[in-house]
Amino acid sequence: MNEMIVVQDLVKNYGEFCAVNHISFTVPEGKIFGFLGPNGAGKTTTIKMLTTVLDPTSGAIRVNGHDPAHDQKQVRRSFGIVFQDPSLDDELTAFENMDLHGILYGVPHGERRKRIDLLVDFVGLGDRKKDFVKTFSGGMKRRLEVARALLHNPRILFLDEPTIGLDPQTRNHIWSYIQQLSKEEGVTVFFTTHYMDEADRVASDVAVIDHGKIVAQGAPGELKERTKCATLEDAFIALTGHAIREEEATSADRMRMMGRVWRGAGRR
């Protein structure tokens, strides 16, 4: 079996602070791989390095056989991603967001139209295609982002906390589709989540990262056995401890506040 993602001895330092500390793992093709860890453990930093938007301090990465630091285009063509934060253009319609994505990824016109219709219908937004994204709820935006990430037929799907803030219906819907995708089309899925029940249900393998280091790796069942816990959540806490993690408010959070004040007043 092909190794879709190979990470060896990966390190990312921000000055003195070590966000990712010598981690190694591999994800075989067609697997659903859960990357779990408390807030600030280094999950998003790792995803950023895997998806070419952040340079590692040291270590080696292969995504679909390419190095994100050098063969950026090949790597970028290989994956679709749903980011932790929204990344749609609110001032465009759902269709326009999809279409823009298709053009950026060089999907030919006819196929683009077909796949947009197919995917938008699939995530239950078929009748909202022509509506502005700013009129969408959080769950609808998330669903649209999943549809968009799949538009160019990626080999790998990165999902950074894809179900955060979604109701159980939407979560189940999204996961069942992703599982189906993985089974039928062999798409490799790399996801992070805080919902351990989700990870337990869908992931064939998980890695637990804490303070930038991988503290455990294996099938969810193995981790439960090793920690002698009944649920993955208990196993997770046994592995990472009870301490609550501090995460700094980013400038992005502050900006969003300002943006609401600014734009809200100006546009409505």
Place this chain on the structure above:
Amino acid sequence: MKAIYILCLRQLKRYVRSPARIIGSLGQPILFLVALGFGFRSMFARAGGGNYLNFLAPGIISMAILFNAVFSGIEIIWDRQFGFLKETLVAPVSRLEIVLGRTLGGAIVAMAQGAVVFVICLVFGFRLERSLLLPAAIVFMFLIALLFTAIGTAIGSVLEDMQGFPLIMNFLVMPLFFFSGALFPATGLPKALQFALRLNPLTYGVDGLRGSFSNSFAMGMTTDFVVLTVLTAILLSIGSYLFSKIQL
């Protein structure tokens, strides 16, 4: 190429769809046009400067382009904060294409805004010379728009949030506007100020535009054109370089 086109188109769509922004950014040029244009008209004429409104209008059009261009460039910060930037950065297109698309779109938006202000100036009594060089005027409007959108892009690539925005407005954009010859002629100014005007890229834009409307250039059409073109090329390169260094 398609990436450049679609990102440019996106900027235009966003512009057309926010009438609040279109109308809002007309407020300042109209205020300057009316307050200064009518306030100083008789004084300017008595001093032998001729029709002040005709002198001022190209300056006000340049101002509208300047403000909108810098703002369009700086919009990168919004896109960064609201997430859309990530979508473009992970796409299999070069950063240069992204920058060119954005900058071109921003420049066209700024130019459109300049055209609206041009019409408003006509309404308020701006009179064109019979010998006006309309194609030249359009070229100069575009160069001003492109140059300052590129500056905005460069700034937007370096800043992480809007905290620095007042700083840029008060220490860059406003001085660029006030010391560009938009409001008063350079002749008779203290030497230091004259020198500052010479260093200001907008001076060449204002002169080019004013010259095109009246067919009389203070610094010569070729000088204006060459200075603006070279500076635009340099700043586009700087903007593209800084944009290509963005990490998330």
